[in-house]
Amino acid sequence: MSVSTEVILKEEGICLKKVPIGNPLAMLNDFAAQLSLTYGSFAMEILRMQPKGTSSRRGRSLVKGTSLVSLLSPVSSVKKVGHALQRSMSFRNSTSSPSVTIKPYSKPQATPTKRRDSRLWSETVQGNINEVMTKIQIKRQEAIFELLQGEHDMVDDLKLIMKTYRDSMRSLQMLTENELNTIFGTLETLTPLHEELINGLRLQRNQDGTTDVVGKVFLEWLPTVLDTYITYCSNQLAAKTLLDEKKQTKQVSDFLQRCQESPFSRKLDLWNFLDVPRSRLVKYPLLLKNILMLTPSDHEDRQSLVEAIKVAENMIKMVDRRTGETKCRHYINSFEYLDDKQRHPLINEQKVLLCGGLLKNSKGTKLHVFLFEEILVMTRLVTRNGNKAYQVHRQPIPIGNLMVEDLSDGTVKSGGSFRGAFTNNQTYKHTLRINPVDGSSGQSCSLQANDEHDKKQWLLQLRSAINSVKQENGNTMLPTSSSD
Template sequence: MVCGTRLCFPTKGKWHGESYARWNSYPLPVINMGNKRNRSMVRVGSLANILSPVSSVKKVGQAIQRSMSFSKGSHSGSMTIKPYCKPPATPTKRRDNKLWSETVQGNINEPLTKNEIKRQEAIFELFQGEVDLVDDLYLVMKTYRDAMRSLQILTDQELNIIFGSLEELRMIHEELVCDLQKQRGNNGATEEVGKVLLKWLPLVTEVYVTYCTNQLAAKTLLDEKKQDSKVNDFLERCIESPFSRKLDLWNFLDVPRSRLVKYPLLFKNILKGTPSDHEDKINITLAIKMCKEIVSEVDRRTGETKCKHFIDTFEYLDDRQRNHLIAYQKNLLCGGVLKSTKGTKLHVFLFEDILVVTRLITRNNRKCYQVYRQPIPVRTMALEDIPEGEVRRSGSFRGALSHGPSVKCGFKVRSTDPNLSQSFTLHSSDEHDKKQWLQLFRSAIRRARQDETCV
């Protein structure tokens, strides 16, 4: 399928074209494999010596496979990996930040006003960001996903969880690149982009909801699989290779979400340079509103998925901890690690309607959160800031959260319900962290009391 005269996207997703080569040109490395009988890991200092750049990424999987030296045992027949040794530092592949004025021929920018040049630069920033994003998505699928499948490092089910709907994301972003390229005139200037954005944005919501709601499960599984020596060895080799730009796999997997939240700002930059009588003035304004709604919907659905994920991992010691409110939570206001007065790490989950304090444990090689004491509903919660240096009397182990000598950055959360005599004394890592927690707690309490008053 040919999209425009400069940039083409065939149906198989391969990148070709004069424009792409101009904006994404990389020098090809010199490959010297030496004697075929001596291809050992000692001679392979880095994947940089055998990997082609992104433009030849379809061969990266085979290159990685050649770089990882496997040997079959004489009895078991199982594959083993030679221990990975960090190679000498190699030059990191970096992207050049080009300006629109550097890509146009002649002196086209001379007759344009300063405001018009800013508009063209903003449009080019949007376009070039899309090209870079598609590059990254293609690299992740070919260099990481397909290579790990070929090497049988992970199963197809595990790969589907970790990489999610990356293929669908790549397709819709390739479509945007094609449409933006068509709007670019022969002189390098783009007259309008508003209609393109209004046509493209309706395709984004469901694809991004599907991808972002899967990210928590993907991150959890990826962290778990990194404990496998083969997986860890493969990922370390990739990080030390120039094509990765020193980024780990998760950095690449999180690129689409980061890109999504930047769209309103990118659109606003184009809008600033758009004349009031230009057709894009209305269309881009509508695109900004639509994009904010998409981001809000993705955040809402992702939040619901996150709540369900954590709630499913809760382990209760007795039935009194099973507060009925927990099952209905769809918004996690804040979650993180705080400490008790004795230094015990506690994983704290502040949901919209209830506070749950837990301890991280492992059951059957699976991490879960053991609920510590009884959760406190937000509507009956009281917050107390503990002044620095105040000391409390020691108590029993079960009273470690509310008794004992305090340290810096502490605050107390307690229930005002006479039927629930429960309190927690928590300590953050620093004063800034403490202020953030206090602000979130106060906001949650205020919202809960307002809702109760309205009812």
């Protein structure tokens, strides 16, 4: 059966409903009557409107007439009313709804980036503070206000992450609940903790707007957030790995791009926001030291500030150590062995990754090299069922059985030779050579760094690791400089 669209006028707007089709002109009559009853004279003014070129005689008939049937011919009625209602109704014999075309995403025009509140403490108090306070006292209050304002910004960012990113990605079903928990971790539990710090600092504010005590507040607050920060920061490597993987999907990539180009993001991507807690944590010693420098030696809060700085620095060390252990376990679990000889028992005992990065061997193969406290592991990055893995290359070398040599630019030697690996007689730079002491851990290997700075860092870390092992064993240590 043919259907048409019935127009129902209500106070809140016009409703459309599919109904069996009748006489189109009769329907126009009913529509005009409803329009007149609902909107009165305003509706009649609409009916008076007509395209340019219409005769005045027809215009007079529009004013007098109360029926669209007596005014318009069947052809012209549909044509003229269609101009006004073409977006809301159709008299075509069709059983399907009009198709909706979604405009593809395109980068919007540049909009002003949301700015942080950059007020000074002196702008928040009344009166001429220069008359009652010294410059040092004013600077101390500015330093305390900067710390407090940073906490407000921190809480704002945490709430933005949870509402704009996590909750939206959950509603749009971009990620599973387990994936959301991996990427965002225990971020939600940090918000009330930092709100407690803000409240604690506010309670120390005097009626004149000054704050005397800060160190005592931090001494009470820092121990309460240690476990939460260890848990959150230890999860960051897994979060970053999964986020990078999900960015490869169109839906997630498109969503994150839209967010980054919106004013609220301040041109920051999601990972920048997820790293906000760790970045804030490492700033506390510096912020407290700035306040300490402006605090008189006989001030009641000076000793508490000194102690709070030590607590904050030790807290950062603990978080870094636990994060390092988690990072070690993450990489070790992703190792793929070609034979049992590569499964050195020292690998699973490692808790600290001293250095890791990309180097090239004499054949130009890219190797991901991991320097742990007690063993060096060279690997190649492979993909298994869409997951990254590190295939162990050659036999791992214990640090106690390791020698390292700095090769001059263009040097070609036997053992870890570059001979035959490169063509056109090119001179190769930034190379070093790894040698097993007793040969039980395989052959020597020449490695090429990206640049001279990268090479020096590797030499420094390798020699430092060797010296640590030699010191434990009572042997002669190596120089840690980059030159032999």
